[in-house]
Amino acid sequence: MPHQKFQSTTIKPRYAKGALSTFGANSVYPRIPWVAAWWSLTFPGFGHVYLGRYLPGFILIIWELVVNTQANLNMGIALSMLGKFEEAKAVLNEEWILLYMGAYIFSIWDSYRSSVEIGKSHILSEVEDAPVGPSIVSAFDIIIVDKKKPWLAAIWSTLSPGLGQLYSGHTITGTFILAWWIFVTYKANTIGSWFYSSIGNFPIATAMVDWQWFLFLPSMYAFAIYQAYAAVNENNILYDIEQLRYLRVRDENLAQQEPNTLENDTLQIIATFEHSPFVEMAIHDIESIGVPPKNIVALPLENLEAETNIIDSLHRVDGRSVLDGAMVSGTIFMLLGTIYGFVWYWGPVIWGLLGLVGGFFLGLIIEIAFHKKRIKLFASRKSEVFMQITCNSSMKEHLIKVLKERKANGYLVIPQRITPDT
Structure with a gap:
């Protein structure tokens, strides 16, 4: 990797x-x-x-x-x-x-x-x-x-x-x-x-x-x-x-654009994915329902340490097999x-x-x-792509539906702990 x-x-x-x-x-x-x-x-x-x-x-x-x-x-x-x-x-x-x-x-x-x-x-x-x-x-x-x-x-x-x-x-x-x-x-x-x-x-x-x-x-x-x-x-x-590489290039291009001015009635959703075509399909679907591309951050998580595995799997192949x-x-x-x-x-x-x-x-x-001290039977399944979506609160249900359809491992709706000044 x-x-x-x-x-x-x-x-x-x-x-x-x-x-x-x-x-x-x-x-x-x-x-x-x-x-x-x-x-x-x-x-x-x-x-x-x-x-x-x-x-x-x-x-x-x-x-x-x-x-x-x-x-x-x-x-x-x-x-x-x-x-x-x-x-x-x-x-x-x-x-x-x-x-x-x-x-x-x-x-x-x-x-x-x-x-x-x-x-x-x-x-x-x-x-x-x-x-x-x-x-x-x-x-x-x-x-x-x-x-x-x-x-x-x-x-x-x-x-x-x-x-x-x-x-x-x-x-x-x-x-x-x-x-x-x-x-x-x-x-x-x-x-x-x-x-x-x-x-x-x-x-x-x-x-x-x-x-x-x-x-x-x-x-x-x-x-x-x-x-x-x-x-x-x-x-x-x-x-x-x-x-x-695609996700990093996409993020670099979006970073060069002017940031959106966020409304008060916004929320953030965080989701994680395996590396798969579903990541890019999810980005496309989220953009198609009206979320600006600049408000979709999708970047890979860095691996802290490679593991020695007996059997590499579809979900994790960056470890060393014995x-x-x-x-x-x-x-x-x-x-x-x-x-x-x-x-x-x-x-x-x-x-x-x-x-x-x-x-x-x-x-x-x-x-x-x-290798008994450093070995695992199967390569562990880990989330590899982090996605953060900022959007209007009215889109919440649509976004959750998209994440489920595109096989997200899980998602979190960030609680709104700060109320805007009136």
């Missing part, structure tokens, strides 16, 4: 906070460098997609699929972890392995470096209070920065990777992940294996899976869930930032469950899913243990 107040309505910022296009939304949002490096470690390109650098991310993902497959690297890793070292040596293609290493290391290093640089750019964009367009309409799509539910994006990606990204407004990313998931699951014979696992025929389920392609899936699946969740959180913050560590652990154990599932009774599909769930909760417990 921005810490600098808006300085000028004519400012031309050099650093952007975010942008919208036909292909979706993107933002310069500070990410944790080690998290970006970790996702690149699990699958080259993931760290760049996590940062919003989609083009280099897609290039590295395609490179990983091609070179890893030619090198039989996944097969070699799986056989090594099962203790079959001679078989692992036999299946590996050494020439492709040598080609693989340079780009793999670059992916990890560049995602870490990019995260650091994006963090710097974010700070500078806050200093300049850079504007963000709230919507864009084209012949192909309507893109709106609006408030969505992060957990719903995670659920959609759990059902099929890519759907959560489409829900979050990242059209190109969602399309790419969805197509890439379909392709890899087809090459790995995953659907058939899932079917036979679900009816308890585990030997056939294990035998029909292509190890080389199947081992791409754990990282892909966990990342799609995590990235969809994070993308919605970041878009929600982008919406808050855009509305913060789901990073949980998803890292979930990815590791899903990969291990998949590999050892090839020799265990329930097969790679069931053990992979059990590894994801078990690893997620193990990582969550570790995070909670490290």
